[in-house]
Amino acid sequence: MKGLQAIQLTAAIPELHPHRCAAKESGECEGPTAGQLAFLLMGLGLMIVGAGGVRPCNLAFGVDQFNPKTEAGKRGIDSFFNWYFFTFTFAQMVSLTLIVYIQSNVSWAIGLGIPATLMFIACVVYFVGSKIYVKVKATGSPMTSVAQVIAVAIKKRKLKPVEQPWLSLFKYIPPKSINSKLPYTDQFRFLDKAAIVTPQDEIKGDGSPADPWRLCSLQQVEEVKCLFRVLPIWASQIMYCVTLVQLHTYAVFQAVQSDRRLGNSNFKIPAASYVVFMMLSLTIFIPVYDRAIVPFLRKIRGKEGAITILQRIGIGMFVSIFTMLVSGMVEQHRRSIALTKPTLGVVPRKGAISSMSASILIPQFILGGLTEAFASIGLIEFYYKQFPENMKSIGGSLFYCGLAGSNYFSSLLIFIIHRTTNRTATGNWLKEDLNKG
Secondary structure (H helix, E strand, C coil): CHHHHHHHHHHHCHHHCCCCCCCHHHCCCCCCCHHHHHHHHHHHHHHHHHHHHHHHHHHHHHHCCCCCCCHHHHHHHHHHHHHHHHHHHHHHHHHHHHHHHHHHHCCHHHHHHHHHHHHHHHHHHHHHHHHHCCCCCCCCCHHHHHHHHHHHHHHCCCCCCCCCHHHHCCCCCCCCCCCCCCCCCCCCHHHHHHHCCCCCCCECCCCCECCCCCCCCHHHHHHHHHHHHHHHHHHHHHHHHHHHHHHHCHHHHHHHCCECECCCCCCECCHHHHHHHHHHHHHHHHHHHHHHHHHHHHHHHCCCCCCCHHHHHHHHHHHHHHHHHHHHHHHHHHHHHHHHCCCCCEECCCEECCCCEHHHHHHHHHHHHHHHHHHHHHHHHHHHHCCCHHHHHHHHHHHHHHHHHHHHHHHHHHHHHHHHHCCCCCCCCCCCCHHHC
């Protein structure tokens, strides 16, 4: 909230932003001062810290309000992930349409003030309801426990594996622990060495290790195994989310060099606004999936989950393949029309505008929304259900870390394509002018 307020002030107070350009024709404008830039970066920094605290925890906090031991609670948790993503996407839609319009055509101060005001209202509502929330007490940082297990396993790497580890390994669960007891799993056995008791290890009277950096419990080891087990899925998420990154970048570039006129009018839909069709597809499909498809599958299959989480993720990733195929075919068609038929003008620094209607881009965005409805929501639910109670926030953060990783990976792919195709006879595949790519 403070970050949004700071950024809103940069637009509202003249001293906090550069002056208007005196002569637009010259193309030269006064840049921000060091103080103005520092204030803006402070606001962005506060937003980063706030988002880092909210996004990983709000999922875990929301699910804590349900009782997973009851059938109603289990169904509530399944629906919660769907409706969480629904509201998240709906808010993005409003931001990319109404808020952006106000910022561009009315006032930057008002456009930035609306999100700041909404965030203030959200904080008030959150704190007003604090007395009725189910609150799980914090039990320390789970990352410290992860570091301890890895460090101790490395120190004891030369020890021989014990027989019947489920009986021989050190077991200790703190009396006030909220975690469910994890059973022994026969995976990543090199981590088991962190729970092997040696003559040098001291144990206190209450059964806890005297030095947690020399001896870890079987429970701690199994918690780290939970993290290791999701890494392959997390790696596949990075590959899958490259599809979403491309829809937010090159698909928008396709729209820039297409006919964006609305019907026979002169009104042009902003190129970036076509992403809204992906969000619209997602927000329409989620209620249909949650209220119609899932109950129907439960009825005919006689299962509570309708389809498994991994099946849901797999369907989404499979649909993403067709999303990229459709995008490629549409681009081939758009480029062919731009090169063989009269164009509608030229975009500065881009190239000729194809006479192909940009509405042909909508199917790929609809498919993109369906991939998110299946894979993205499935991934969030999968991460959450793979971790014990004290590691739920890690599960919530993995999805957003995967999104960040996919952006970096997409940039790397584009960099490699630029470097390798620049030297070929045909030239760069990804030029600023898509018609020449």
